[in-house]
Amino acid sequence: MEIFKTVNVQKDPQNTNIESIEKVRCLIIGSGPAGYTAAIYAARANLKPVVYTGLQMGGQLTTTTEVDNYPGYPDGITGPEMMENFKKQAERFGADIRFGIATDVDFSGSKHRVTIDNNKVIEADTVIISTGATAKYLGIESESKYAGMGVSACATCDGFFYKGKDVAVVGGGDTAAEEATYLAGLCRKVYLIVRRDVLRASKAMQEKVLNTDNIEVLWEHQTIDLFGENGVEGANLIKKKGSPDEEKVSIKIDGFFLAIGHIPNSEVFNKFIETDPVGYIKTIPGSSKTNIVGVFAAGDVQDPHYRQAVTAAGSGCMAAIDAERYLSELK
Ligand SMILES: Cc1cc2nc3c(=O)[nH]c(=O)nc-3n(C[C@H](O)[C@H](O)[C@H](O)COP(=O)(O)OP(=O)(O)OC[C@H]3O[C@@H](n4cnc5c(N)ncnc54)[C@H](O)[C@@H]3O)c2cc1C
Numbered sequence: 001m002e003i004f005k006t007v008n009v010q011k012d013p014q015n016t017n018i019e020s021i022e023k024v025r026c027l028i029i030g031s032g033p034a035g036y037t038a039a040i041y042a043a044r045a046n047l048k049p050v051v052y053t054g055l056q057m058g059g060q061l062t063t064t065t066e067v068d069n070y071p072g073y074p075d076g077i078t079g080p081e082m083m084e085n086f087k088k089q090a091e092r093f094g095a096d097i098r099f100g101i102a103t104d105v106d107f108s109g110s111k112h113r114v115t116i117d118n119n120k121v122i123e124a125d126t127v128i129i130s131t132g133a134t135a136k137y138l139g140i141e142s143e144s145k146y147a148g149m150g151v152s153a154c155a156t157c158d159g160f161f162y163k164g165k166d167v168a169v170v171g172g173g174d175t176a177a178e179e180a181t182y183l184a185g186l187c188r189k190v191y192l193i194v195r196r197d198v199l200r201a202s203k204a205m206q207e208k209v210l211n212t213d214n215i216e217v218l219w220e221h222q223t224i225d226l227f228g229e230n231g232v233e234g235a236n237l238i239k240k241k242g243s244p245d246e247e248k249v250s251i252k253i254d255g256f257f258l259a260i261g262h263i264p265n266s267e268v269f270n271k272f273i274e275t276d277p278v279g280y281i282k283t284i285p286g287s288s289k290t291n292i293v294g295v296f297a298a299g300d301v302q303d304p305h306y307r308q309a310v311t312a313a314g315s316g317c318m319a320a321i322d323a324e325r326y327l328s329e330l331k
Helices: 033-044 079-092 141-145 155-162 174-184 203-210 309-330
Strands: 006-008 020-029 050-052 096-098 102-106 112-116 120-129 133-135 166-170 189-193 215-218 221-227 234-239 247-252 255-258 262-264 295-297
Touching: 020 033, 020 112, 020 309, 033 050, 033 079, 033 120, 033 309, 079 096, 120 309, 141 221, 155 166, 155 174, 155 255, 166 174, 174 189, 174 203, 174 215, 189 221, 203 215, 295 309
Parallel strands: 020 050, 020 120, 050 096, 120 295, 166 189, 166 255, 189 215
Antiparallel strands: 006 020, 102 112, 112 120, 133 262, 221 234, 234 247
């Protein structure tokens, strides 16, 4: 029996705002590398996937210029161009890509209900959540001024562009310690800007940072702003803010890396879907399965460790294969 996209334009008696309920086999939420890759695989497996793009069609990579580390592009490619290619490839196999935001979910029954834009319900046999994670920024004006011109929230993505240069990393946790150590292998000098007088990072990571010659920890420093003509050339900091010893400090840097955490975009699902304390969706190791049967997660929303386009795409592929196998076992 096929239940592909049967559209019942009917009012939901439980919610007067709901205008229609549509049944689909595979609903994909999010249009980054994970969502579009899931769409390519699901479409080729004849699951007739419907993709809701969210506000940021194409995901995080649409906010960057050059992507140099995605395999298959020997000369690099811009983020927006790459994501347009992902979209075209998914559409070639019939993925139904629509603009809309998942605003509510009900995963209590065997059919998974997802409300779109507060006014339409999709009843899906399988759901793939690929809503990504958003990097946290300090909130200073110059961060947006220099976005893509010296400010980055991903050392693995952008560190290479600062080979032999001086950079700063902001943060005191494991991610900051890891990013600083990674950059120390590429850059001439790395300042680690730490707000407190201790690091929150694990003992092992702390030791690594403190024993790396070209990392200088700036304890009890906070960033006020960044400066530079055509990109970041330095940062103005404040030391021991609010104390009698408060002092202004300037450092010369070419790159400014934020490493103060990410917010996984999982809030709308967390009534039903298990997450870790930060909000990353928990999946069964080695799979994309969540705690709800028939609901899968892929990409940054379930990945506190790698958060790369290629890992997101890989897990999108896994989610589509898991969804297809789940459906074929139901038959
Ligand atoms: C500036 C920048 C540069 C980067 N450079 C690189 C690089 O060079 N190489 C690399 O490998 N990685 C890079 N990354 C990281 C890479 O972009 C991410 O790892 C990757 O995009 C994650 O893919 P994703 O599909 O999981 O999520 P995302 O790309 O974050 O996509 C999430 C999608 O979910 C949608 N969404 C969110 N909430 C909802 C909702 N409620 N309903 C519907 N849709 C929703 C959004 O609109 C978006 O389409 C960079 C990241 C940034 C920010």
